[in-house]
Amino acid sequence: MSSVVIGFLASGLTLVLLALRVHIGVAMLVGGSVGYAAVSGVMPLMAYFKNLAYGRFSVYDLSVVPLFLLMGNIASKGGLSRRLFMAANAFLGHFRGGVAMSAIGACAAFGAICGSSLATAATMGQVALPELRRCKYSPALSTGALAAGGTLGILVPPSVILVIYAILAEQNVAHLFMAAMIPALIAMAGYMAAIAVSVRIDPTAGPAAEVVSWAERGRTLLRVWPIVMVFVVIIGGIYGGVFTPTEAAAIGVFATTILSILSGEFTLDGYLQSVLSAAEATAMIFLILLGADVLNAFLALSQMPAAIAQWVLTGGFPPLAVLFAMILVYVVLGCVMDSLSMILLTVPIFLPIILGLDFWGLDHGDKAIWFGILALMVVEIGLITPPVGMNVFIINSLARDVPMRETFRGVVPFLISDALRVVLLVFVPGLSLWLVRALG
Numbered sequence: 001m002s003s004v005v006i007g008f009l010a011s012g013l014t015l016v017l018l019a020l021r022v023h024i025g026v027a028m029l030v031g032g033s034v035g036y037a038a039v040s041g042v043m044p045l046m047a048y049f050k051n052l053a054y055g056r057f058s059v060y061d062l063s064v065v066p067l068f069l070l071m072g073n074i075a076s077k078g079g080l081s082r083r084l085f086m087a088a089n090a091f092l093g094h095f096r097g098g099v100a101m102s103a104i105g106a107c108a109a110f111g112a113i114c115g116s117s118l119a120t121a122a123t124m125g126q127v128a129l130p131e132l133r134r135c136k137y138s139p140a141l142s143t144g145a146l147a148a149g150g151t152l153g154i155l156v157p158p159s160v161i162l163v164i165y166a167i168l169a170e171q172n173v174a175h176l177f178m179a180a181m182i183p184a185l186i187a188m189a190g191y192m193a194a195i196a197v198s199v200r201i202d203p204t205a206g207p208a209a210e211v212v213s214w215a216e217r218g219r220t221l222l223r224v225w226p227i228v229m230v231f232v233v234i235i236g237g238i239y240g241g242v243f244t245p246t247e248a249a250a251i252g253v254f255a256t257t258i259l260s261i262l263s264g265e266f267t268l269d270g271y272l273q274s275v276l277s278a279a280e281a282t283a284m285i286f287l288i289l290l291g292a293d294v295l296n297a298f299l300a301l302s303q304m305p306a307a308i309a310q311w312v313l314t315g316g317f318p319p320l321a322v323l324f325a326m327i328l329v330y331v332v333l334g335c336v337m338d339s340l341s342m343i344l345l346t347v348p349i350f351l352p353i354i355l356g357l358d359f360w361g362l363d364h365g366d367k368a369i370w371f372g373i374l375a376l377m378v379v380e381i382g383l384i385t386p387p388v389g390m391n392v393f394i395i396n397s398l399a400r401d402v403p404m405r406e407t408f409r410g411v412v413p414f415l416i417s418d419a420l421r422v423v424l425l426v427f428v429p430g431l432s433l434w435l436v437r438a439l440g
Contacts, residue, residue, distance in 0.1 A: 334382015
């Protein structure tokens with residue numbers, strides 16, 4: 001049996017284990033180990049295991065993951081998310097659909113100090129849902145907007161998944177953060193436009209709230225400017241080359257801790273919960289990374305990705321047809337799998353194919369960055385698509401009186417916005433590359 005055939009069989013075993021609800025990290029570890037042993041033998045597999053964990057977890061860039069997770073947890077426990085929503089709502093709430101738009105803006109702002117979509121959805125759901133209900137927003141629009149807004153957590157820099165992709169694709173983390181900035185702003189604007197269209201079609205879905213005085217608006221701005229400064233320092237420092245992403249994350253943790261303490265809402269118990277939650281999420285991510293390393297090492301031995309890439313490159317398929325086929329795979333996988341798992345499973349196979357095709361005359365580095373942002377955007381769609389839609393489940397757990405069907409109906413306008421944004425980024429790669437070229 002050839003190594004390529006073994007590659008397909010072991011990959012199939014991994015997918016079967018996933019279908020049986022085995023944890024993604026364990027599924028990849030088992031599938032990769034079985035395939036590695038079948039190709040090279042048990043003893044070479046044991047020799048590979050000897051330094052595997054140290055080799056992966058001693059990578060300096062990975063230390064940014066627990067730091068950004070901790071920063072987001074501290075910001076949530078310290079009430080910073082509530083301040084962001086109140087500030088946005090003070091300026092937008094009196095428009096029709098404005099409270100939902102405020103939730104989208106607050107999700108984007110919180111994503112800038114969190115880096116996790118699930119955490120953004122859970123945090124902003126707790127903050128914004130009561131206000132949406134008080135203003136008599138429809139259940140579909142309320143929960144749909146919060147589920148969609150939560151997806152901005154992995155697109156707005158800094159993003160944990162972008163860090164993982166940078167390591168997999170051997171790209172500069174700061175460049176990927178730059179590349180995500182404009183698409184993230186387009187995503188936020190697109191979601192707000194989706195709300196505006198929805199309330200024009202059904203004015204009762206998002207009635208206008210009361211007008212807030214300019215004095216109160218000024219007070220809300222005073223409460224959020226330190227949070228804005230944290231984002232400016234982190235992202236500006238990274239882009240300006242003042243410090244590395246890991247150093248920026250450490251500064252962010254320190255700054256959000258100080259701001260949370262000064263807010264008067266941060267307690268010792270909240271701090272301990274933040275640390276524990278960040279540790280649990282980091283352990284889960286690192287287990288997945290360990291399994292992905294074993295699977296990827298086996299795939300490299302089997303030459304299966306190279307064989308697939310060669311077949312695609314010599315098959316005469318139009319590059320855009322190949323790209324849209326990959327996008328379709330991501331959409332399908334997003335119905336049953338979380339975003340990090342999709343990235344780890346597909347990038348080792350998809351990226352070599354993308355790099356071997358011609359897209360708008362881009363060089364290898366630009367293609368890797370462009371595809372990374374595109375993949376992240378499509379993966380983000382999977383967080384709100386049925387039947388799984390992790391963000392939908394999180395928001396629905398906070399609004400138990402809203403049927404799941406209503407929430408999925410509420411995300412439809414945002415899915416349309418997502419589809420238009422993906423097409424725009426495919427045909428205008430400069431949207432993700434302009435800042436990289438200007439500041440890189």
